[in-house]
Amino acid sequence: MSASSPTQVAVIGAGLAGAACSSQLALLGSSVTLFDMGGRGPGGRTSTRKQAGYQFDHGCQYIQPAEQGHLRGLFKQWQSEGALDEWRGTFGVLDRACGHWQADQGRTLLVGKPSMDSLVKHLAAQQGIQQRWAFKVQHLERLDDGRWLVHGTQRHPGDDPDEPKTEGPFNAVLLADILTCQSGVGAVEMGDEAAKQLLHPVGEAIKKSPCFSLMAALHVGSDAAGVSAASVSGCDALQWIACDSAKPGRERTDGMHCWVAVTSEAFARKAMSASGGQPDMDALSKQLLQKLREALRVINPDLTDDQLEAPFAAVQRWGSGFKAECHPEAYIWDPEGRIQPASSVQQPPRHQRPPEKSCVGHGNHETCRWL
Numbered sequence: 321m322s323a324s325s326p327t328q329v330a331v332i333g334a335g336l337a338g339a340a341c342s343s344q345l346a347l348l349g350s351s352v353t354l355f356d357m358g359g360r361g362p363g364g365r366t367s368t369r370k371q372a373g374y375q376f377d378h379g380c381q382y383i384q385p386a387e388q389g390h391l392r393g394l395f396k397q398w399q400s401e402g403a404l405d406e407w408r409g410t411f412g413v414l415d416r417a418c419g420h421w422q423a424d425q426g427r428t429l430l431v432g433k434p435s436m437d438s439l440v441k442h443l444a445a446q447q448g449i450q451q452r453w454a455f456k457v458q459h460l461e462r463l464d465d466g467r468w469l470v471h472g473t474q475r476h477p478g479d480d481p482d483e484p485k486t487e488g489p490f491n492a493v494l495l496a497d498i499l500t501c502q503s504g505v506g507a508v509e510m511g512d513e514a515a516k517q518l519l520h521p522v523g524e525a526i527k528k529s530p531c532f533s534l535m536a537a538l539h540v541g542s543d544a545a546g547v548s549a550a551s552v553s554g555c556d557a558l559q560w561i562a563c564d565s566a567k568p569g570r571e572r573t574d575g576m577h578c579w580v581a582v583t584s585e586a587f588a589r590k591a592m593s594a595s596g597g598q599p600d601m602d603a604l605s606k607q608l609l610q611k612l613r614e615a616l617r618v619i620n621p622d623l624t625d626d627q628l629e630a631p632f633a634a635v636q637r638w639g640s641g642f643k644a645e646c647h648p649e650a651y652i653w654d655p656e657g658r659i660q661p662a663s664s665v666q667q668p669p670r671h672q673r674p675p676e677k678s679c680v681g682h683g684n685h686e687t688c689r690w691l
């Protein structure tokens with residue numbers, strides 16, 4: 321890669337993985353074009369909903385701090401740039417089966433500031449990255465000289481029809497949403513047999529895990545409730561509750577507090593199959609709000625009905641909130657074809673993972689060396 325002709329890289333998907341890869345590549349001198357089909361810009365599942373004057377991180381809740389290695393350095397850098405901050409609070413595990421609350425003192429988590437999507441927006445705005453939002457990539461064409469053309473459609477606001485568009489050529493392509501490697505709806509057509517053979521098995525190995533996120537504004541905050549966030553076990557509905565307003569940079573002055581509750585996969589599957597895939601979101605919202613209140617009352621039985629009243633509640637459905645199974649090989653790339661899947665799922669299971677590997681921006685290091 322010479323200074324006069326930077327390597328042109330297409331990164332498809334501006335979630336945390338795609339944005340982190342793009343940022344690293346741009347820092348090393350590549351010229352990156354970052355595509356996302358979302359009209360609201362980057363974020364993916366690291367997203368924040370703003371509605372009715374409230375703000376909720378309704379996707380990714382926090383990032384696990386890294387003890388050492390490359391990721392630790394990255395997190396420190398993002399903290400110094402003001403896009404990531406430490407979240408100190410009262411965390412713990414709530415066992416609903418036996419009604420036991422165990423606070424986990426001294427734990428620190430990392431969150432985007434002032435919202436979870438701020439981190440991705442910050443990374444995607446870096447110099448050297450060209451942003452292409454509302455651009456759905458549909459087809460990768462391999463040219464005779466080995467480079468890639470990216471074909472897709474640009475969505476326009478209003479009723480204007482989608483516009484077919486082509487960008488490139490690119491020296492290399494990173495697919496930063498593994499679902500693009502699967503066959504069927506949402507897949508990107510690979511105009512190259514070798515790439516297809518390499519990537520399709522990776523995509524097919526991934527199992528999607530649905531969930532719902534409840535977003536509720538309550539009168540009670542984390543101090544009075546006695547909890548900032550909790551993993552929930554033994555509950556037929558919830559796996560996680562958190563006071564979003566307790567995260568750094570989200571303080572409110574109106575006396576309201578934003579809470580998020582994430583359901584278990586089993587609950588989401590049951591709700592979907594019982595409703596033929598069309599759950600009544602209002603009914604779901606009421607049901608999950610009740611589960612959140614019950615969970616909070618186990619931690620603090622003195623909470624009153626007034627404190628737990630919710631002037632706002634809504635539910636977000638995540639078809640593939642988590643990817644249940646990871647691909648066993650952490651890093652897969654085709655140096656010949658110069659194409660690589662690079663998202664949060666190609667990593668060994670947590671217990672086999674060396675400390676440096678995390679769901680955030682994994683593969684950056686290897687990709688940058690390779691390019």
Ligand SMILES: Cc1cc2nc3c(=O)[nH]c(=O)nc-3n(C[C@H](O)[C@H](O)[C@H](O)COP(=O)(O)OP(=O)(O)OC[C@H]3O[C@@H](n4cnc5c(N)ncnc54)[C@H](O)[C@@H]3O)c2cc1C
Nearest residue numbers: 333335336337357364365379380381382457497641663664
């Ligand atoms: C409710 C919930 C809570 C979670 N909590 C945590 C947590 O606390 N900690 C944690 O580490 N993880 C958590 N996760 C998981 C975490 O959010 C994901 O692992 C991570 O955000 C995935 O990042 P990614 O960049 O790989 O994919 P994504 O964020 O899914 O990004 C992929 C992007 O690719 C784009 N895209 C796809 N196809 C195309 C195409 N053809 N053309 C253009 N763009 C395309 C999509 O629009 C999307 O923006 C949670 C997830 C959910 C849903």
